[in-house]
Amino acid sequence: MKSNRNFLYLLVGQSLANIGDVIYIVGVISMIYSLTESATASAFVPFTITFSMFISSVLTPLLIGKFNLKHLLVGSQVGKTVFLFGLCILLMTGLDANKLVFLFVVISLIALLDGCANPIRQTLIPYYVTEDSLVKANGVAETVTQSIQIGTWFFGSMLLVVFNPNQLLWLVTILFVFSSIVLSLLKNVEHKEETSENKWFQLTKGWKTIKRTPLLKTVVRMEIVETIAGSVWIAAIILVYVEQALMAKEYWWGFINASFFVGLVVGSLLCIKFSLVVDNSRHVFILIGASMTCIFTVIFGLTSFPIIAVILSALIGLFGQLKNIPQQTLVQTSVPKEQLATVYTSLGTIGTGMFGIASLTMGILSDLFGVRSVFILSGILLAIVSVIALKNQRLFKRIIE
Helix, strand or coil: CCCCHHHHHHHHHHHHHHHHHHHHHHHHHHHHHHHHCCHHHHHHHHHHHHHHHHHHHHHHHHHHCCCCHHHHHHHHHHHHHHHHHHHHHHHHHCCCHHHHHHHHHHHHHHHHHHHHHHHHHHHHHHHHCCHHHHHHHHHHHHHHHHHHHHHHHHHHHHHHHHCCHHHHHHHHHHHHHHHHHHHHCCCCCCCCCCCCCCHHHHHHHHHHHHHCCHHHHHHHHHHHHHHHHHHHHCHHHHHHHHHHHCCCCCHHHHHHHHHHHHHHHHHHHHHHHCHHHHHHCHHHHHHHHHHHHHHHHHHHHHCCCHHHHHHHHHHHHHHHHHHHHHHHHHHHHHCCHHHHHHHHHHHHHHHHHHHHHHHHHHHHHHHHHCHHHHHHHHHHHHHHHHHHHHHCHHHHHHHHC
16 A cells, blocks of 8 residues: 555645645634634634535535546645635735625635545545555544644644744645645546436435445444534533533643544554454444443543543544544445445535534533533433444444455
8 A cells, every 4th residue: 555656645635735724724713813803703714614515515416427536626626726825815915804704705615625525535545545455544544634633733823923824824825736736646537427417316316325225324323423422522612621620721622632633543543553453343343432432421521630531532532533444444345436425425414514503502502501411412422323333233244244
């Protein structure tokens, strides 16, 4: 796999884009907060991104049916670069209230293109990597992605000390240009294009594939419950948890957040190191991962000691990743490659839609019943995921036999 040039291009191109995405969000949120001095206005940025990606996930199957996958991926990145370049030009004289609406329009457009690129990137991995190397490839991709999340959020904030937000956006534009160039080097894949003129057929193709594939139906049920459970990890709830449950200083939120990502990276590295074991026992890792995250989430909600919370956060990330990577591999091998793109857009629709609703719901429940209650609820939901995994482990095993 080390000599797989196309996988390397995909990884590097997407990594440059991911680094740019984080720095871009840091710059935009800082810019909006400086203008409005409103946390609500700043929080509207992730809301706009999530909503736009949801719309994109719904509409992307129409594009997949007509265009080459590589061209869609490169085109989405080039489009992001063009929109961001235009925004940089507009903001050269600074941001004022008159430009605020246009700023959110650009944020929405970039998120729409991101929502198109994400399922295509996941779909392309099985085209560039042999099936027996999929676990290792997914592990490498997840390790790089989570490492970027850890480092870029920290250094992106530090960059604001040296650069102003508009200068950060110019830096992101440069990263996006290089990302577009690297992704353009990818080899075209043989993807059977949909010739149907029926738009409804194209929009629902992924859902129909899921409906007739028992494994995917099981994964969807797990994804729905997991997404609701995972919504407790948004910044607003963690900050309240640190203040009210741990009675600790605000900086402990940073430790908890960082330790979670460290756990994800360690989980990915373990999947890479022991890829054959994971590949041959996918059902076991899915079941153990779901069970352990359930237990540790409940304990996390009950503890009052900050250092224990940090350790538990890392363990939740670790076992969550030990479950997610083999589960991702199962999805990639459950249907023909030609159907993966529409399947991933359907899964993306579920993820973004459910997360937006669940985040708001968990915030309300936290206010009504206390922040500990939502972590207990999250643990109960993860217990349901464990039961689903246990009941369907034969189905998971059949995929690898």
